[in-house]
Amino acid sequence: MRTFYTNNELHVKESFVCSSPHNALLFYGYMKHYSTLLLVALLSLWSPAIFSQSILPATTASTVVWAKLGKGVNVMTADSSFSLQFRLRVQTLSQARTDAETFTNGIWETYIQRLRLRFEGFLFSPKLLYKVQFTASNRDMESQRNTLTDNPGVLRDAVLQWRFAEGWQIDFGQSKVPGNRQRVVSSQRQEFVDRSNANAVFNLDRDIGVTLRHEAVLGNIVLKNALALTNGEGRNRIATPGNAITGRVEIQPFGKFHEDGDNSESDLYREPTPRFAIAAVYSANTNTTRTGGQLGIDLFRPVTINTFIADALWKYNGLSVSAEYFRRFSENPLSINPNNTNDIRFVYNGMGFNMQSTYIFPSGLQAGARYTLVTPSPEIARLTGERNDYVLCLAQYLSGHDLKVMSDFSYITQFIPTTSRTSKTLQARLQVEFAL
Numbered sequence: 001m002r003t004f005y006t007n008n009e010l011h012v013k014e015s016f017v018c019s020s021p022h023n024a025l026l027f028y029g030y031m032k033h034y035s036t037l038l039l040v041a042l043l044s045l046w047s048p049a050i051f052s053q054s055i056l057p058a059t060t061a062s063t064v065v066w067a068k069l070g071k072g073v074n075v076m077t078a079d080s081s082f083s084l085q086f087r088l089r090v091q092t093l094s095q096a097r098t099d100a101e102t103f104t105n106g107i108w109e110t111y112i113q114r115l116r117l118r119f120e121g122f123l124f125s126p127k128l129l130y131k132v133q134f135t136a137s138n139r140d141m142e143s144q145r146n147t148l149t150d151n152p153g154v155l156r157d158a159v160l161q162w163r164f165a166e167g168w169q170i171d172f173g174q175s176k177v178p179g180n181r182q183r184v185v186s187s188q189r190q191e192f193v194d195r196s197n198a199n200a201v202f203n204l205d206r207d208i209g210v211t212l213r214h215e216a217v218l219g220n221i222v223l224k225n226a227l228a229l230t231n232g233e234g235r236n237r238i239a240t241p242g243n244a245i246t247g248r249v250e251i252q253p254f255g256k257f258h259e260d261g262d263n264s265e266s267d268l269y270r271e272p273t274p275r276f277a278i279a280a281v282y283s284a285n286t287n288t289t290r291t292g293g294q295l296g297i298d299l300f301r302p303v304t305i306n307t308f309i310a311d312a313l314w315k316y317n318g319l320s321v322s323a324e325y326f327r328r329f330s331e332n333p334l335s336i337n338p339n340n341t342n343d344i345r346f347v348y349n350g351m352g353f354n355m356q357s358t359y360i361f362p363s364g365l366q367a368g369a370r371y372t373l374v375t376p377s378p379e380i381a382r383l384t385g386e387r388n389d390y391v392l393c394l395a396q397y398l399s400g401h402d403l404k405v406m407s408d409f410s411y412i413t414q415f416i417p418t419t420s421r422t423s424k425t426l427q428a429r430l431q432v433e434f435a436l
Helices: 020-032 034-055 197-202 258-263
Strands: 002-006 009-015 062-068 072-076 083-099 107-123 125-135 155-165 168-176 206-218 221-230 243-252 275-290 298-316 319-329 334-337 340-346 350-360 365-376 387-397 403-416 421-435
Touching: 197 319, 197 350, 197 365, 206 243, 258 275, 298 334, 298 340, 350 387
Parallel strands: none
Antiparallel strands: 002 009, 009 062, 062 072, 072 083, 083 107, 083 421, 107 125, 125 155, 155 168, 168 206, 206 221, 221 243, 243 275, 275 298, 298 319, 319 350, 334 340, 350 365, 365 387, 387 403, 403 421
16 A cells, blocks of 8 residues: 655555445444444545455555545545545534623524535446435434434435436435525535525425436526426425425526536635526425425425525625525415414415625635515414514635634514514624535
8 A cells, every 4th residue: 555645635545345244334333323423434434445455466456545625535446437435524603692682681502513424426437426415413403303203314415316418417316406596505615604594494405306407508608407306395204195396497698607606605716707697496395294395393284385486696706696585385374283273383475585795805704794584474474573684794714615714793683473572683603614
């Protein structure tokens, strides 16, 4: 075995054997005890390196292993028939909140916002891709799951992707629904500490099913379309008689964003010429049993939820401006417990809007502002009220989105129908993130 450096990347070249019974046993333990995911992942990558020289003859073909910050640990077989990339990322968040008028009822807390373990690569050909992602942070799991029938939401992604023709791809498994841009963009690549409240209320999250994707370039114009047929119940849930159909169409009239910039917030590339994208999404979730379709608590009866979304993104020379509009409608949004009429659950019929902008200096320092509005429809206005978020942010990128320190300060107002008053809250957050 020998180790060498090229272009600041660490490479280890060695003889390698798959040892499938060993890896299968590790994977079983990995699934059974998610609290030891990191240890198991590292062992599954390192154990062949420890024992391979004593197992294989010197004439056996070699496998290349290399690592880099932000690119994880990578394995490639000598015949290029298989690749594996293992990545880990952690977001540690500290936040404080208090009443903006009385400065009472203050709360301060620090926790692991996200801890993600991701495995991805290709099988036999770069046209056949796979991705599996787990979470190991309590805050990153769904708190509103039925604990009698569901797991705690450890599994985030489990998808096989086939690029069967130029510009065409089909996904099969669990992954993000092609909804609003901010939700589709990874939480690692956000320009604020977290996504907006409008996204939290109206996003389509992840689901299980089939998604067909297409990308075409016509001169300088880029077209991106996606159509998904999914269960409609969200992550790793038992299917119901219903389903969801979601379509997204997008156009980039000024050409393609550099370095996948349309799938990343902040203009880290500092686009030399303006880049613009505008998209529309429509989703019909039939006979869903949850208040948000793919998210939320269980309803007392199935409903159909229709969601319309429009989003836009503009980047130029360090400046990034984005906006999203949401409209959700369900014919019967109220769901009443037949055994207790005071127990009412509801689909959030209403409107959401988010607009934000940031500017990143050549030094990596970034400043920005955000405004978010969420307004309920009259059918549910007695149960929840309008909310406004005003946010200022300041961040320092040390190595792109792979190593950064982010902070924001928010003033939040929300009308409370039961008391006919408006609560006013001050919130400050500080987050440190690193991705291996």
